[in-house]
Amino acid sequence: MSAPTIHEAAAAVADPSAYADEDRLHAALARLRASSPVARVETPGYNPFWAITRHEDIMAVERANDVFTNSPRPVLMTAQQEELQAAVQIRTLIHMDDPEHKKMRAVALNWFRPKTLKTMHSRIDDLARIYVDKLASAGGECDFVQEVAVNFPLYVIMSLLGVPEADFPRMLQLTQELVGFEDSEYARSADPDDQLSALLEMFEYFTKLAAQRRERPTDDMASTIANAVVDGEPLSDIDVVSYYALIATAGHDTTTSSISGGMRALVEHPGQRRRLTDDLDLLPAAAEEMIRWVTPVKAFMRTATADTQVGGVPIAAGDSLLLSYVSGNRDEDAFDEPFRFDVGREMNRHVAFGFGVHFCLGAPLARMEICSFYNELLPRLESVSLAGEPELSATTFVGGLKHLPIRYAMR
Known part of the structure; x- marks a missing residue:
């Protein structure tokens, strides 16, 4: 494959299909890091933005959250999709800035503190055992993503939130449709109105859940959020259901991608698995290292509130910036041999969880789930190899493997 031009490399950042082709994506990002680390991207269908590809520059933007805000454009979408989502008035943590962000983040923060997670550890270990048992009973060959990796994190986060187990399959479908809207296998259709219908269906479900928890509070996260008070006022319905939607999607698909991508990395690097x-x-x-290697959240957007510069490049007030976490996590200046998978990597300053005030709320839970799963699996896994071609989802936001056929033997 010939090296991409700067224009081709910049265009790849906004091309969902590029994220399903790792060689093409990393070639494009390496080109940008080397020659145009703050690159102007103007591609059909999207409002213009700057692609920030060096780890150092990403960190600088993340630190300056007073200069670079999440609002009004936190995620890369087409101009049409931005208009549709604005009409729904979704308001999750990723759409907010301080001081509102800090207050809203505090609503669910206690659920992710070490003391709370410690009480959940044994249950997560039990669930890991259940899903490793399922793997053992699958007959030595399966699609690891669809049969194992999507279900374990789904069960954890939906149980924590308070969704009845009977509704887990529905939640799985909706979360995949929402974060996988750029992939033909997950999207309801290519029609943006149909993509919006998945969000509205999830909102309808969570509106009913919120009403139930306000009427009869329980000891789950849904009750905490539904009955929260900020600045002396109860949360609005849109704030409650937006919070639910964020927890449901971010707490599921990102961990699924890390566990499945971690399995692929261990298969392809048998010395590291041993x-x-x-x-x-x-x-x-x-x-x-699995989280760095996979980088489930590919990028977030920021908007400059004043004339400034990034990496020596002038940025005007109102300009949008895309922080390419995928690129930052393979930056040769930030990591020793970034394209080497190393289970003992030290000083792993990856940006897969973001940085600063917007650091991922659920990061401790994701780490616990990954460790619990592999702590249960690896002592029982005698051998494993690919049984087909892995397939990645097309996305510019959240994603990873959607199929990982493996052949294995268990002890």
């Missing part, structure tokens, strides 16, 4: 199996104390470091 190293980790022989020393499970490496699991915390290995989990961070």
Whole structure:
């Protein structure tokens, strides 16, 4: 493959199909990091933006949250999709800035503190055992993503939120349609109105859940959010259901991608799998490396509130910036051999969870789930290999593997 031009490389950042082709994507991002790390992107269908591809520059933008805000454009979408979502008035944490963001983040923060997560650890370990048992009973060959990786994190986050188990399949479909709207396998259709219908259906479901928890509070996260008070006022219905939607989607698909991408990495790097199996104390470091390697959240957007500069490039007030976490996590200046998968990697300053005030709320839970799953799986996994071609989802926001056929033997 010939090296992409700067124009081709910049266009790839906004092309969902590029994220389903890792060679093409990383070639484009490497070209930008080397020659145009703050690149202007003007591509049909999208409002213009700057692509920020170096780890150092991403961190600088994340630190300056007073200069670079999440609102009004937190996620890369087509201009038409931005208009449709604005009409729905969705208001999640990723759409907010301080001081409102800090207050809203505090509503669910206690659910992700170490003390709370410690009480959940044994239950998550039990669930990991259940899904490893399912893998063992699957007959030595399966699609690891669809049969294992999507279900374990789904069960964890939906149970935490308070969704009845009977509704888990519906939630799985809706979360995949929402975050996978750019992939033909997950999207309801190519019609943006149909994509919006998945969001409205989830909102309708969560509106009913919120009403139930206000009438009869329980000990789940849904009750905490539904009955929260900020600045002396109860949360509005749109704020409650937006919060639910964020927890449901971010708490599921990102962890699914990390677990499935971690499995692929262990299959393709058998020496690292043996190293980790022989020393499970490496699991915390290995989990961070899996998250860096996969980078489930591909990018977030920021908007400049004043004339400024990034990496020496002038940025005008009102300009949008795309923080390419995928690129930052393979930056040669930030990581020793960034294209080497290393379960014992030290000083792993990846940006997969973001940084600063918008650092991922659920990061501790995701780390716990990954460690619990592989702590259960690896001692029982005698051998594993690919049984077909892995397939990645087309996306510019959240995604990873959607199919991982494996052949394996369990102890």
